[in-house]
Amino acid sequence: MAEPLRVFLVAGEPSGDQLGASLIRALRKGHPGEVIVEGVGAEAMAREGLRSIFPLTDITAMGVIQVVRKLPLILRRASDVVAAAVAARPDVLVIIDSPDFTHPVARRIARRMPDLPIVNYVSPTVWAWRPGRAAKMRRYVAHVLALKPFEPAAHLRLGGPPCTYIGHPLIERLDDLAPAAGERSPLSEGPLRLVVLPGSRRGEISRLMAPFGETLRRVVAGSEREIEVTLPAVPHLSAEIRRAAEGWPVKPRIVEGEAAKYEAFRRSHVALAASGTVTLELALAGVPMVVAYQVSRAEGLLKFLITTSTIVLANLVVGENVVPEFTQEDCIPEKLAAAVMPLLDDTPERRRQAEAFARLPEILEADAPTTPSERAAAIVLRVVAEWRAGTRLG
Structure with missing residues (x-):
């Protein structure tokens, strides 16, 4: 019997919650054993069995002024995520979009758990804004799941982590x-x-x-x-x-x-x-x-x-x-x-x-035989298998 797969997911806004829910479903479809999910999400991920460690609204903010006003709460919640992830001892951490929150959290978790593979679902816009982030991501991100077809080439050019275009979720709509x-x-x-x-x-x-x-x-x-x-x-x-x-x-x-x-x-x-x-x-x-x-x-x-x-x-x-x-x-x-x-x-x-x-x-490769969520799940499972085998091929 296949061993359980423990996945810690961190979404930072409602769109990430939707992506996380679809990913959970696809992981359960692709993994022969039990899939245990923990982390941060909202209603969609809750329907897939995730009990968020705090309401997603605690960390959602729009614009500089609102971020500054909510900064003390956001910083506390970031620490809560790090502590919860370390306590959960997952097989993989998946951070979903919202890079201003999820990436600092991922770096802190990586320092505490250097053997934990981290998958970034939705690439930051390194091709348009702060391109130096790409090379820095390589230190803690095992693989990037990109929603735009030009993003893998951008990460390659900028020295970023391995990156795969999985298709935009709108293809499914x-x-x-x-x-x-x-x-x-x-x-x-x-x-x-x-x-x-x-x-x-x-x-x-x-x-x-x-x-x-x-x-x-x-x-x-x-x-x-x-x-x-x-x-x-x-x-x-x-x-x-x-x-x-x-x-x-x-x-x-x-x-x-x-x-x-x-x-x-x-x-x-x-x-x-x-x-x-x-x-x-x-x-x-x-x-x-x-x-x-x-x-x-x-x-x-x-x-x-x-x-x-x-x-x-x-x-x-x-x-x-x-x-x-x-x-x-x-x-x-x-x-x-x-x-x-x-x-x-x-x-x-x-x-x-x-x-x-x-x-x-x-x-957008709308005629691909699998959905973006299924392709995302396949890469997450591959990354976990590589980490467990010690190969880490990306």
């Missing part, structure tokens, strides 16, 4: 994102459907709702077509979003939940969105878009450290800056509206995005 026959009306018929996504965090909402509303006013004034607007809202910010949208020139249909959000994507012709994973979701749904983002003044001063030409995930994956983006002082209604208007008709700007988005399934 293609059926939810792709419009069914007749679901998206022809661009030339009926009202134009615009989906507006001002973000999922309070700071994003507070900065983007006003310029997005004024952008809509300009778009409506400049178009002869009827325009319908759908605004997917995260439930805990729904009330704030509804209040902020009261003065918009087009009353948006505000929906909640992932299913309603994906339905809006499948029906929409154009999107105005905050930067984030949602840009890749929209691209997979075939929705041309304009992307905007604003951060605090303090964070904006750090933009000179970014070494990539775009912050839009869809652009990064297709390898071409097809989606226009407007950040900080450029994130103004005049520029946003001017970029949205050409997408309302069959124009070169619209066709360029559509043609690039059509390449995404092939780029």
